[in-house]
Amino acid sequence: MPLLNILRFPDPRLHKIAKPVAVFDDRLKKLVADMAETMYEAPGVGLAATQVDVHERVIVIDTSETRDDLRVFINPEIVWASPDKCLYEEGCLSVPGVYDGVERPSRVKARALDVEGRPFEVEADGLLAVCIQHEMDHLMGKVFVEYLSPLKRNRIKQKLLKEEREEKRQAQKAVAR
Numbered sequence: 001m002p003l004l005n006i007l008r009f010p011d012p013r014l015h016k017i018a019k020p021v022a023v024f025d026d027r028l029k030k031l032v033a034d035m036a037e038t039m040y041e042a043p044g045v046g047l048a049a050t051q052v053d054v055h056e057r058v059i060v061i062d063t064s065e066t067r068d069d070l071r072v073f074i075n076p077e078i079v080w081a082s083p084d085k086c087l088y089e090e091g092c093l094s095v096p097g098v099y100d101g102v103e104r105p106s107r108v109k110a111r112a113l114d115v116e117g118r119p120f121e122v123e124a125d126g127l128l129a130v131c132i133q134h135e136m137d138h139l140m141g142k143v144f145v146e147y148l149s150p151l152k153r154n155r156i157k158q159k160l161l162k163e164e165r166e167e168k169r170q171a172q173k174a175v176a177r
Contacts, residue, residue, distance in 0.1 A: 004038040004052040008164065009095045010157045015141040018050050018057045020075045024117035028058070032072050032115050035060045040067060044093045046131040048138030051094050059135040063127045071122075076112035076136055079121070081105035088130045090144045098156050102147045104133050 007014050021028060031054060039047040039060055049058040061071045086106040091099040107125040110132050114120060124132055134144055145153045 003041055004034050006038065006042065006047075006051050006093050007053055009092075009143050009145060009160055011094075013053055013055075014050060014094055014138070014143055016050060016055045017141045018048075018055045018139040021056050021058060021113075024074075024113075024115065028074075029115055031056075031058060032060060036062075036070050036072075039093070042093050043067075045127070046135045047093060048135045050138045050141070057139050059132075059139065061128070061131050061135060063131055072115050073110065073112035073132070073135075074115065074117070076110050076132070076139075078108050078133070078136065079111050080109040082107040086130075088127075090130065090134060092134070092144050094138075094143060095145055095156065095160065098145065098159075100145070100148055100152065102130075102134075102144055104130055108132055110136075 031049065035047050035049065035052060035058065038052065039045075039062070045063050046059060046061040049056050057075045059073045059076060061073070062069050082105045084106050085103045087101045087103045089099050090102045106129065107123065108129045109121060109123045111119065111121045122128075122132075137144065145156050148156075
């Protein structure tokens, strides 16, 4: 299975709103498998289809220590969020090397479909609750740095753009050799 290219902030494609999945077929299963492989290889604990430039409501998550508890959420929705909040240090595969605190509901109940189209619900707290909310933000075109101050967000944007320019320069040097 091929590793997928993960879009990096501030790529405007990260702001596209994902459409619901309507067909549960082999293409969807392949997308999920490729997303899972990409997430594990990165390494990360969650990945939304938006991050790999597929604008469908699909997320994969594995918050286990052993990396063997893949959860797939198709067309997810949060049906309940606790009034109590927690501040969690978040990172993102689309914002490499950047971690910052984001306040979110500490517990959620999510409803989704599995890869076969069967409905399920999950109640989550801790890292899983944060991850569900973080990945669902991606499906709505929102990246976690948008919760930060404009100053921090701009510094992150400039840093990542500078890194991208440097990577392109290094690649051009390698080709010229």
